[in-house]
Amino acid sequence: MILVVAEQHEGKLNRATWEAIAAAQQLAGTAQQLAGGMPISVAVLGASTGGLGQELAAAAVAEVLVAENAALEPYTPDAYAAAVSAFIDSAKPAFVLLPHTYQTRDFAPLLAARIRKPLVTDVTGINGTGADATFTRPMFQGKLAAQVKPHGGSPAIITVQIGAFRADAVQKGGSAPVKKVDVQIDPSAIRQKPEAPFREAKQAVDLGQAERIVSVGRGIKSQENIALAEKLARAMGAEIAASRPICDNGWLPMERQIGSSGQTVAPKLYVALGISGAIQHLVGMKGSRTIVAINKDAEAPIFEVADYGIVGDLFEIAPALITELEKP
Amino acid sequence: MADVQRETLEVDVLIVGGGPAGLSAALRLSQLQQEKGGEPLSIAVLEKAREAGAHMLSGAVLDPSTLRDLIPDFKEKGAPLAAEVHDEDVYFFTESSKLAFPIIPPPLRNHGNYVISLNQFVRWLTGQVEAAGVDFFTGFAGQDILMDGARVRGVRTGDRGIDKHGQSKPTFEPGVDILAKVTIFCDGVRGNLTKELHRRLQLGGREHPPQFAIGLKELWEVPRDRLKPGTVIHTLGYPLKHEEFGGAFIYAMPEGQLSIGFVVGLDYKDPLFDPHMAFNRFKQHPFMTSLLEGGQMIRYGAKALPEGGWNTIPRVYMDGALIAGDAGNFLNSMRLKGIHLAMRTGMLAAETAFDAVRAGDTSAAVLKAYKDRIDRSAVRDELYPVRNVHQAFGYGLLPGMAFAGLAVATHGWLPEDLHGHPGHDRMKMLSWYYGTRDVPIDKPSNATAVDRKLTFDKVTNVHFSGTSHDEDQPSHLLVHTEICSSICGPEYGHPCTRFCPANVYEITHEADGTPRLQINASNCVHCKTCDIMDPYQVITWVPPEGGGPQYNGM
Numbered sequence: 001m002i003l004v005v006a007e008q009h010e011g012k013l014n015r016a017t018w019e020a021i022a023a024a025q026q027l028a029g030t031a032q033q034l035a036g037g038m039p040i041s042v043a044v045l046g047a048s049t050g051g052l053g054q055e056l057a058a059a060a061v062a063e064v065l066v067a068e069n070a071a072l073e074p075y076t077p078d079a080y081a082a083a084v085s086a087f088i089d090s091a092k093p094a095f096v097l098l099p100h101t102y103q104t105r106d107f108a109p110l111l112a113a114r115i116r117k118p119l120v121t122d123v124t125g126i127n128g129t130g131a132d133a134t135f136t137r138p139m140f141q142g143k144l145a146a147q148v149k150p151h152g153g154s155p156a157i158i159t160v161q162i163g164a165f166r167a168d169a170v171q172k173g174g175s176a177p178v179k180k181v182d183v184q185i186d187p188s189a190i191r192q193k194p195e196a197p198f199r200e201a202k203q204a205v206d207l208g209q210a211e212r213i214v215s216v217g218r219g220i221k222s223q224e225n226i227a228l229a230e231k232l233a234r235a236m237g238a239e240i241a242a243s244r245p246i247c248d249n250g251w252l253p254m255e256r257q258i259g260s261s262g263q264t265v266a267p268k269l270y271v272a273l274g275i276s277g278a279i280q281h282l283v284g285m286k287g288s289r290t291i292v293a294i295n296k297d298a299e300a301p302i303f304e305v306a307d308y309g310i311v312g313d314l315f316e317i318a319p320a321l322i323t324e325l326e327k328p
Numbered sequence: 329m330a331d332v333q334r335e336t337l338e339v340d341v342l343i344v345g346g347g348p349a350g351l352s353a354a355l356r357l358s359q360l361q362q363e364k365g366g367e368p369l370s371i372a373v374l375e376k377a378r379e380a381g382a383h384m385l386s387g388a389v390l391d392p393s394t395l396r397d398l399i400p401d402f403k404e405k406g407a408p409l410a411a412e413v414h415d416e417d418v419y420f421f422t423e424s425s426k427l428a429f430p431i432i433p434p435p436l437r438n439h440g441n442y443v444i445s446l447n448q449f450v451r452w453l454t455g456q457v458e459a460a461g462v463d464f465f466t467g468f469a470g471q472d473i474l475m476d477g478a479r480v481r482g483v484r485t486g487d488r489g490i491d492k493h494g495q496s497k498p499t500f501e502p503g504v505d506i507l508a509k510v511t512i513f514c515d516g517v518r519g520n521l522t523k524e525l526h527r528r529l530q531l532g533g534r535e536h537p538p539q540f541a542i543g544l545k546e547l548w549e550v551p552r553d554r555l556k557p558g559t560v561i562h563t564l565g566y567p568l569k570h571e572e573f574g575g576a577f578i579y580a581m582p583e584g585q586l587s588i589g590f591v592v593g594l595d596y597k598d599p600l601f602d603p604h605m606a607f608n609r610f611k612q613h614p615f616m617t618s619l620l621e622g623g624q625m626i627r628y629g630a631k632a633l634p635e636g637g638w639n640t641i642p643r644v645y646m647d648g649a650l651i652a653g654d655a656g657n658f659l660n661s662m663r664l665k666g667i668h669l670a671m672r673t674g675m676l677a678a679e680t681a682f683d684a685v686r687a688g689d690t691s692a693a694v695l696k697a698y699k700d701r702i703d704r705s706a707v708r709d710e711l712y713p714v715r716n717v718h719q720a721f722g723y724g725l726l727p728g729m730a731f732a733g734l735a736v737a738t739h740g741w742l743p744e745d746l747h748g749h750p751g752h753d754r755m756k757m758l759s760w761y762y763g764t765r766d767v768p769i770d771k772p773s774n775a776t777a778v779d780r781k782l783t784f785d786k787v788t789n790v791h792f793s794g795t796s797h798d799e800d801q802p803s804h805l806l807v808h809t810e811i812c813s814s815i816c817g818p819e820y821g822h823p824c825t826r827f828c829p830a831n832v833y834e835i836t837h838e839a840d841g842t843p844r845l846q847i848n849a850s851n852c853v854h855c856k857t858c859d860i861m862d863p864y865q866v867i868t869w870v871p872p873e874g875g876g877p878q879y880n881g882m
Binding site: 140218221222244245247248249254257260261278279280283301 | 780787788790791794796797799800836839846848850
């Protein structure tokens with residue numbers, strides 16, 4: 001069987017969980033037909049998980065396991081590693097799939113080391129199904145794609161890159177049973193004592209979660225013009241982001257930088273305003289579902305990855321878009 | 329931050345820089361220890377790259393003479409020598425054809441040498457050094473020299489955890505003071521600490537200023553039938569003009585990998601010349617397109633190299649310190665080789681340091697024995713006869729080649745040595761070179777089309793150097809006086825935007841059109857070209873907090 005570990009924060013599911021379920025369905029061989037293949041269990045952990053179990057049960061999976069334990073809140077790597085390894089002990093899965101989030105990056109290596117099992121991170125593709133599957137993962141900043149076949153016993157722990165699998169491709173229509181499971185966590189074995197989150201962290205955006213992003217580049221020309229991009233973002237219900245020069249100049253905070261030295265995102269819609277598309281930027285956003293590029297320079301490399309390209313002045317096009325979007 | 333508590337580490341010998349010179353010094357010290365016994369010396373090696381070899385860039389063809397002396401059983405120990413040289417050619421390129429040299433000029437003969445990846449070689453050498461029990465600290469750069477009068481006491485490593493405005497972050501950690509009886513500076517071409525030593529102790533003579541070149545390199549994967557592994561090709565001529573010194577190399581490695589590179593003297597006259605564009609133009613030559621067609625560029629890098637030769641070697645010994653390798657300009661520009669000289673000077677420095685520490689006297693008077701060792705060694709035999717050759721190329725390609733031939737024939741006889749000029753002084757102002765200041769400066773004079781398949785823009789190339797730095801740190805490129813829009817633009821047209829091979833320097837324009845220098849410090853591949861070639865000498869390269877290129881396989 002395949003165990004998918006869902007990620008939630010304050011009762012809200014991380015969207016990337018659905019991507020991990022989509023990956024699990026492909027791995028199981030159930031992506032095309034609902035029956036057959038490896039059974040999938042989805043585990044959701046937390047102090048209190050509310051209706052998340054029911055929400056996940058909409059997916060075509062064998063079961064949803066809900067483990068509630070006060071020791072799981074606030075998040076600590078020790079508690080999560082203990083809880084997931086307890087799941088592994090009882091369910092004996094062949095694969096454990098997790099979305100490659102910051103939280104997963106934090107505890108998955110610990111988990112793998114603790115149970116001495118292989119860990120394949122940041123997987124972008126699955127070839128074949130079941131026990132014979134191999135996994136594609138990037139190397140050298142995405143320059144090479146390696147095919148990895150885990151050795152060293154099961155389960156193999158697989159983390160899937162955000163945006164590599166499509167959340168809306170999850171086979172639904174199941175009404176999987178939701179089961180409560182007890183997990184024992186020894187609070188004294190939790191070595192980390194989390195402090196309250198940083199003030200910055202509260203403001204910080206995880207652009208990886210955004211469904212729509214409006215991103216600005218040097219073509220925006222001056223700090224005052226950022227307001228125009230922000231207005232477009234508001235009209236679209238999008239987050240604002242930027243290429244490096246903009247954050248370098250301090251026109252937008254660094255955590256809104258997309259690219260090899262910033263965040264990697266794969267929203268449903270990515271609107272690039274005045275971004276030329278240096279490769280350093282492209283590696284951070286080329287996984288976006290639909291890319292719209294607006295740039296004066298028809299030769300700009302951004303148009304090589306854009307689904308819709310508008311060669312023109314963003315100062316004419318953005319206001320026109322805003323007017324159109326704001327029409328009732 | 330004056331009152332921060334710093335940790336102090338005391339060792340007998342500190343080696344700054346984990347390249348061929350530093351590692352050879354470390355290994356030689358531990359060998360001497362083994363041979364001679366006695367109280368063990370404590371040795372530490374500092375390397376700014378996070379992984380051994382990550383900042384190593386060279387062609388490279390290795391002359392194994394020093395390696396044979398340092399590690400006689402290097403083959404059994406698995407030295408990664410990619411291919412033995414078996415075939416070599418020298419071509420003179422014109423724009424669309426090539427002329428083969430009828431004979432290979434003796435300095436370029438590579439029989440018995442090996443094509444290597446210096447990155448892999450240094451990783452292997454680091455393994456040998458660590459196996460010998462030497463402390464090897466990666467990710468630490470020497471930031472400042474600790475001195476007591478004229479005596480070098482050691483170095484201070486860089487502070488960590490400072491944000492781009494100079495404020496401490498929660499992760500702040502002060503640098504460590506490492507004190508040593510002898511510090512061996514192997515900080516590479518235009519090493520930041522060696523440069524500081526030059527300034528404080530006046531180590532170099534005025535009539536023989538150091539001379540540099542910039543080398544740009546790409547690693548390509550091409551169909552395997554193009555060149556046999558071990559093929560070595562050098563070219564002269566196109567796309568350089570006669571007044572520009574330089575040439576190209578093509579080294580064939582196993583499995584269809586080609587190292588191709590382009591070297592340009594950092595003493596060119598045209599302020600609008602761009603070395604990176606010259607490299608692009610070189611790849612557009614029909615011979616190169618026939619080699620690279622259907623292939624793929626997989627890695628990029630750039631690095632300066634010291635080309636001035638024997639006369640530009642500074643005083644390499646002082647109270648408590650020695651200088652070895654590229655930092656001391658030990659490179660044979662005629663043979664395009666420096667690795668074996670770096671290793672040799674590292675070994676000789678180690679022998680001198682060992683004796684001095686044992687004798688309990690590490691003053692300049694005792695450490696001068698290093699210079700005497702060099703003078704008796706193969707280093708002098710190789711460099712002295714060709715000591716004027718690079719300077720002769722300052723008169724143009726043909727005089728330089730004629731002189732090189734003469735030097736080989738006469739073993740370097742000349743009544744009086746040729747003086748050099750600092751390369752940055754030879755760059756001409758726009759008004760001198762073009763007869764007017766009114767020339768377009770937004771494009772290099774040697775610009776060519778960029779298709780991002782055969783030819784690349786700098787930003788794309790930088791991506792393939794694997795370079796990364798934490799963005800939230802102060803710029804490690806110090807521009808002491810901002811004269812970009814007031815003086816440099818009108819006089820030279822912002823040459824930093826062209827000689828930098830990594831798009832670190834960019835001129836952007838304020839809303840009112842005023843040019844403004846934007847420093848993309850996180851692009852920096854640590855080549856040192858800006859520190860060397862800036863015509864006003866107002867740029868200083870200092871080590872950033874971690875980061876840099878990742879030259880896997882280069």
